[in-house]
Each structure stands twice: as C-alpha cells, then as structure tokens.
Amino acid sequence: GQNIDQPTEMTATEGAIVQINCTYQTSGFNGLFWYQQHAGEAPTFLSYNVLDGLEEKGRFSSFLSRSKGYSYLLLKELQMKDSASYLCAVRDLSSGTYKYIFGTGTRLKVLA
C-alpha cells in the first residue's frame, strides 16, 4: 500500500539545526515534496526531490534515498518563526494519474 511516516513532534532551540525524517512506501514514486504549514494556514512549498541526493535552498536542505524510501528535511540556524508543522508528501503515479500522499506532519517547536 501507500504510507508515509514522520515523527509527530520535535523540539529544538533557536540557532540550532534540526532534522525531520520521513519514510514512505509507494509503488509509483514520482517525487517527494516538503511543505511548511503554520497553524490554520495553507501549506507552503519548501523543497522537491526526485533523484537521490541533497537539495539545498538557503537554510533548508532536503535529502532523498529512493532505495531506502527515506527523506529528511534539514533546517539550519533555527528561528522562532520556523515553529510550524512540516509535511512530507509523495507524488505517486501508480494509478496512471497524479496522486499526492501526505504524512500527518511533524510539529516543530523552536524554543528561545
């Protein structure tokens, strides 16, 4: 079947580095996305991986290993405004059409 797992909650300190892991199972993998979502707001796109390796975008980096069904989002130099939920999503093409499968999200609290 299709499944995405990520930790429910994480806590880190301002200025630190945090890694949020995501594991997935899908038969028609076609890309992995990370989104940030503040409470009550829309998810906003952070990063995209379709090939193995690391993608870096400023303070945010995302890594993918397709053979392991594993990704992580790395946030550096944490700021208070980074307190939010982080959603891992996989795009699946096994049905012949685009299907986006979301994890339940990791709520990150950044402490002063």
Added chain:
Amino acid sequence: EAQVTQNPRYLITVTGKKLTVTCSQNMNHEYMSWYRQDPGLGLRQIYYSMNVEVTDKGDVPEGYKVSRKEKRNFPLILESPSPNQTSLYFCASSGTGSSYNSPLHFGNGTRLTVT
C-alpha cells in the same frame, strides 16, 4: 500574482443545507485537487482532476461532489452537509507533464462548521 483562490474562508451552516466552496487558479494548471485536514489525520484527498471534464475520487469522496467545466475552476459541492464534514478544506493545483517538478499550490483554506 500566481495564486489559488478559494472562498469563503469561514462558513458555518446547518445539517442538510447545500453549499459550494469555490476554487480558482490563475496559473493554467491542469491538475486540481481538494483536501480536508483534521487533527491527527493530516491532509486527505477528497477529489482531484487531471484536466477539464476529468475528475476522480480521492481517499474520502463520500458526501462530496466536484465539477471541472473550465480549467481554472474546481468547485467543491456538499449536497447535504453533516457534522462529520466539519473540517478545514484546501484546494490545490499543480502543473503536469513537462512541469514534473511543479509543486502543489494551495489556497488559503475554508474552515467549515456544520451544526
């Protein structure tokens, strides 16, 4: 500005009173989708559309209808709302094909309460 616009932002209604949540995108995206988000359950797909006049059920389609008569619009219809449809709803769109790395763009959400 490229965006997905959904209305209304907040809606309180009573059981059984038909309602429509509108969704429009100005990015010429082929793919559009509706999600509901509930605490502890994450984003669950209700319906999606790969193009005009092509719609398909997602994971939780019961109690909902959609239509895709034009590329830019994808309204969500609740013919007879029930309290278990109280939720936060998001419309989203993305490119397809050559836009393979196009992420989903989300609207601002509609918080629906059915009493």
